[in-house]
Amino acid sequence: MYQLLYLLRDVIALRRGPQDAPYSPPLLVALCLGSLALQLAIARVLKVEGETLGAGIVALVFNLGLLYLLLNLRKLTSRFVQAALTLLGVAMLFQLLSLPIVLLAGGHPPSAPDHLTPVQALLGVVSLPILIWKLVVDAHVLRNSLDLPFASGLVIAVCWIIAELILGAALGGVAPGST
Numbered sequence: 506m507y508q509l510l511y512l513l514r515d516v517i518a519l520r521r522g523p524q525d526a527p528y529s530p531p532l533l534v535a536l537c538l539g540s541l542a543l544q545l546a547i548a549r550v551l552k553v554e555g556e557t558l559g560a561g562i563v564a565l566v567f568n569l570g571l572l573y574l575l576l577n578l579r580k581l582t583s584r585f586v587q588a589a590l591t592l593l594g595v596a597m598l599f600q601l602l603s604l605p606i607v608l609l610a611g612g613h614p615p616s617a618p619d620h621l622t623p624v625q626a627l628l629g630v631v632s633l634p635i636l637i638w639k640l641v642v643d644a645h646v647l648r649n650s651l652d653l654p655f656a657s658g659l660v661i662a663v664c665w666i667i668a669e670l671i672l673g674a675a676l677g678g679v680a681p682g683s684t
Contacts, residue, residue: 516645523650524587550608568593
């Protein structure tokens, strides 16, 4: 377990990539379950209404399916387990990293921009570097997994986040738990 945490720390620091992750389907299943449990725990803490388990499962299937599709298009499906482990692990760490900011902001976004408090606006600015760093890390993982230039990985990561936001809106505003 500690080895995985050290690996994820190094991936977030851009020192290692998904190729350094173990090829372990049972670990991937455990990480999927852990990701769902984390999403449910966060939803409970934030008092999110709605079907969070169903939304989490749909988001997980979407993210893993999209990763498999991209790897399949590049004829690199043998990298799926390692890439999925890395993307899920990194996503979980970024969720935990951003949770205090979300809690300080009140847990829920305001219904309209004019209802934004100064504290929420400040916390939004503080969370922006975390979002940018997550984009860079996702681009790094995708670049290594798909054998692409960094810029291509970055474009895919941005499109992926947009697709997750669209999926979250389609699920009734329940956050899909980005990968």
